[in-house]
Amino acid sequence: MNVDESLLDDSNRLTEADTLNLLPHTASAARQAREGWRLAQEAGVASLASDGRPRAIVVVGVGASALAADVLEAVVGQAAPVPVISHRRHGLPGWVGVADVVLGVSASGTSNETCSAVEEAYRRGCRLAVVCPPETPLAHLAGVSRAPFVALPETRPAHTGLWSLAVPLLAAAAALGLLRDGGPAVEAAAVRLEETAIRCRPSSESFVNPAKTLALELAGALPMWWGTSRLAEVAAARAAAVLAAHAWYPALAGALPHPAYDQAALLGGAFGAGAGSGSGSGAAGDLDDFFRDRVDDVETTRLRLGLLRDDTGEHPEITHAAARAVAVAGEYGVGVTELAMTGAGPLERLASLVGLIDFASVYLALASGVDPGAAPLLRQFGATR
Ligand SMILES: O=P(O)(O)OC[C@H]1O[C@@H](O)[C@@H](O)[C@@H](O)[C@@H]1O
Numbered sequence: 001m002n003v004d005e006s007l008l009d010d011s012n013r014l015t016e017a018d019t020l021n022l023l024p025h026t027a028s029a030a031r032q033a034r035e036g037w038r039l040a041q042e043a044g045v046a047s048l049a050s051d052g053r054p055r056a057i058v059v060v061g062v063g064a065s066a067l068a069a070d071v072l073e074a075v076v077g078q079a080a081p082v083p084v085i086s087h088r089r090h091g092l093p094g095w096v097g098v099a100d101v102v103l104g105v106s107a108s109g110t111s112n113e114t115c116s117a118v119e120e121a122y123r124r125g126c127r128l129a130v131v132c133p134p135e136t137p138l139a140h141l142a143g144v145s146r147a148p149f150v151a152l153p154e155t156r157p158a159h160t161g162l163w164s165l166a167v168p169l170l171a172a173a174a175a176l177g178l179l180r181d182g183g184p185a186v187e188a189a190a191v192r193l194e195e196t197a198i199r200c201r202p203s204s205e206s207f208v209n210p211a212k213t214l215a216l217e218l219a220g221a222l223p224m225w226w227g228t229s230r231l232a233e234v235a236a237a238r239a240a241a242v243l244a245a246h247a248w249y250p251a252l253a254g255a256l257p258h259p260a261y262d263q264a265a266l267l268g269g270a271f272g273a274g275a276g277s278g279s280g281s282g283a284a285g286d287l288d289d290f291f292r293d294r295v296d297d298v299e300t301t302r303l304r305l306g307l308l309r310d311d312t313g314e315h316p317e318i319t320h321a322a323a324r325a326v327a328v329a330g331e332y333g334v335g336v337t338e339l340a341m342t343g344a345g346p347l348e349r350l351a352s353l354v355g356l357i358d359f360a361s362v363y364l365a366l367a368s369g370v371d372p373g374a375a376p377l378l379r380q381f382g383a384t385r
Pocket residue numbers: 061062063064065105106107108109110111114158159385
């Protein structure tokens with residue numbers, strides 16, 4: 001894999017290569033979070049609570065917008081008195097009805113699945129709120145149903161708008177009593193995102209810039225992200241999504257204990273211990289392999305374990321499993337990148353990882369010569385959108 005390391009330390013070339021302005025959009029995360037909270041209050045999400053606590057909250061959204069639903073579900077946590085369910089298809093499950101709150105979220109306001117689900121929620125008489133740009137099909141549905149409507153003021157490449165999508169959902173959950181101290185939590189996350197944007201800014205050189213360092217660490221490897229809590233699992237899914245969307249780079253996402261216990265088998269396979277040996281067995285003490293002429297070696301791709309740690313949310317068994325995973329990866333010749341969440345509340349802690357990973361995905365794209373704006377789109381294969 002060709003990586004132009006020198007580009008990372010040349011702000012002008014970085015800006016030139018960044019045709020979608022992914023770096024400035026990524027740096028706007030803190031502003032998105034603060035603005036998302038304010039816009040949600042102004043849109044009247046508080047009115048969702050007028051009929052008391054709902055039976056369930058169903059968040060409808062697809063792709064990058066579905067990750068906003070995951071953020072809500074993970075931040076509210078499993079202690080929440082009401083289930084938070086993400087729905088990513090046309091229509092709604094049969095059980096959703098008048099006792100439930102449906103939150104529709106879309107960066108474009110045009111996704112057919114989301115429009116279909118919101119229309120169905122209106123038809124069934126669910127309490128409804130919508131987050132999307134104005135003057136779009138989904139905004140029209142919000143108007144027809146008189147739902148609180150958070151109008152996104154800016155359009156951005158889908159994955160760089162996470163905080164503008166997720167924070168209004170958190171505001172709705174706070175209004176419904178599912179999130180205490182929502183405002184301060186969002187502000188703490190915004191401060192964390194701001195700090196990350198400063199540390200990871202394009203003019204900060206690779207050796208002191210954690211996002212550039214991370215991009216270089218991943219380059220050429222096949223990342224396997226494992227989270228150690230539900231929050232960290234969401235960060236792992238985010239990592240795989242932005243590496244694909246921004247850098248056209250494959251990665252596996254998982255969590256300890258599951259599906260990591262299955263994915264661990266990969267350490268012994270062709271991209272683990274077997275990488276470069278041609279055997280895939282990873283058997284130690286193979287003399288032929290030992291005396292092989294390494295000049296003829298072709299570049300091989302090897303897994304890299306990306307362990308995303310959440311020390312406050314980890315079950316002790318998972319903490320133990322994480323330590324074992326590092327040791328086992330080492331035994332199989334697989335490198336490890338360990339990133340730990342920092343901060344107090346869950347939202348701030350999630351932001352501490354996502355902010356860094358988002359920047360790293362853009363630096364990896366630019367250093368490897370990828371122009372994310374030229375990505376092949378599924379609609380070229382006949383998808384309707
Ligand atoms: O957030 P909306 O606009 O509904 O789109 C949701 C998703 O749609 C998919 O087809 C892709 O384009 C994704 O990049 C996008 O995140």
